Amino acid sequence: MNRSEVIQSLLPVLRDELVVCNIGLPSQELHMxxxxxxxxxxxxxxxxxxxxxxxLALVQEARVVAIDGDGSVLTNLGTLPTIANNVADNFTLFIxxxxxxxxxxxxxxxxxxxxxxxxxxxxxxxxxxxxxxxGQAAEALQDALESNRMTIIVCKCDPGNIPVPxxxxxxxxxxxxxxxxxxxxxx
Amino acid sequence: MSGSRKxxxxxxxxxIGFVTSVPCKQLKGVLEEIDASDRIRHVPANKEDExxxxxxxxxxxxxxxxxxxxxxxxxxxxxxxxxxxxxYHMPLPMLISYxxxxxxxxxxxxxxxxxxxxxxxxxxxxxxxxxRAQDAREFPGILxxxxxxxxxxxxxTDATFWGEAQ
Ligand SMILES: [Mg+2]
Numbered sequence: 001m002n003r004s005e006v007i008q009s010l011l012p013v014l015r016d017e018l019v020v021c022n023i024g025l026p027s028q029e030l031h032m033x034x035x036x037x038x039x040x041x042x043x044x045x046x047x048x049x050x051x052x053x054x055x056l057a058l059v060q061e062a063r064v065v066a067i068d069g070d071g072s073v074l075t076n077l078g079t080l081p082t083i084a085n086n087v088a089d090n091f092t093l094f095i096x097x098x099x100x101x102x103x104x105x106x107x108x109x110x111x112x113x114x115x116x117x118x119x120x121x122x123x124x125x126x127x128x129x130x131x132x133x134x135g136q137a138a139e140a141l142q143d144a145l146e147s148n149r150m151t152i153i154v155c156k157c158d159p160g161n162i163p164v165p166x167x168x169x170x171x172x173x174x175x176x177x178x179x180x181x182x183x184x185x186x187x
Numbered sequence: 188m189s190g191s192r193k194x195x196x197x198x199x200x201x202x203i204g205f206v207t208s209v210p211c212k213q214l215k216g217v218l219e220e221i222d223a224s225d226r227i228r229h230v231p232a233n234k235e236d237e238x239x240x241x242x243x244x245x246x247x248x249x250x251x252x253x254x255x256x257x258x259x260x261x262x263x264x265x266x267x268x269x270x271x272x273x274x275y276h277m278p279l280p281m282l283i284s285y286x287x288x289x290x291x292x293x294x295x296x297x298x299x300x301x302x303x304x305x306x307x308x309x310x311x312x313x314x315x316x317x318x319r320a321q322d323a324r325e326f327p328g329i330l331x332x333x334x335x336x337x338x339x340x341x342x343x344t345d346a347t348f349w350g351e352a353q
Contacts, residue, residue: 055244
């Protein structure tokens with residue numbers, strides 16, 4: 001399974017969640033397959049999905065899922081100590097680890113070589129770290145959401161991309177409908 | 188009231204509930220006041236662009252954010268400012284220690300000081316320079332302006348200001 005198949009498998013679990021999605025193909029795939037107002041698509045700024053997700057989770061009570069990639073976590077590796085030391089039990093960081101920079105043409109990342117992001121997260125102090133295969137992605141995410149504990153999921157999958165259109169929604173449109181979804185989620 | 192305490196009181200009065208920071212010794216007093224405040228959640232960041240991501244998330248969650256950082260960090264935040272904070276029209280007051288100005292003991296700090304206002308001007312970020320202690324009287328208005336306009340603003344605080352404001 002590649003990233004797009006993993007994201008496809010997550011859609012039923014993501015339906016009622018606030019989702020912050022990584023730049024590039026992950027956001028484009030999520031937008032194409034399962035657009036909803038509670039999805040915040042990153043149109044730029046590689047690496048900050050986990051930071052946006054944590055900031056959001058810390059200031060309100062609804063659950064937040066950040067969908068990130070191995071390359072983006074590597075580019076903002078400082079995010080893992082910040083997450084570990086500012087526990088938000090309504091936060092799940094789901095890292096799609098395909099061992100490659102998918103959006104730029106599947107150049108290999110160090111996460112696909114010697115570096116284990118799960119072990120990095122543990123070493124940073126993250127207390128609930130789950131590594132899973134692509135076929136277990138939805139189950140692992142469901143478990144994390146039901147655990148009511150902050151969880152880092154590292155989902156190993158194959159590289160490879162599908163043709164997918166760019167997101168043409170205006171950033172302020174994405175922002176405004178997401179803020180409304182956050183308000184609804186907090187009743 | 189110390190200059191640091193007044194700035195933090197102004198943040199609370201402006202409704203700021205979330206602060207991220209990467210420290211500078213000029214901002215030590217402000218950071219201590221923030222940690223002493225039970226009205227502000229302080230989440231230290233490891234890098235300033237990471238901090239801007241945290242602030243964006245807090246804003247999306249309905250909490251007014253602020254970032255505290257050194258001017259040298261502008262070099263690593265240009266992309267986050269342009270493609271996240273500005274592109275999505277988010278408010279972000281940036282309380283910045285303006286290192287490398289008169290009174291600076293470390294020569295290398297001057298190397299980014301000479302670019303500081305040029306980078307901010309290139310990004311069309313409204314910039315306020317606190318040089319004298321009384322300049323801080325503008326802070327409440329600057330914060331109101333930041334959230335009214337939903338844009339980032341830069342508040343540069345130099346060594347002369349901190350010399351007078353302690
Ligand atoms: Mg990848």
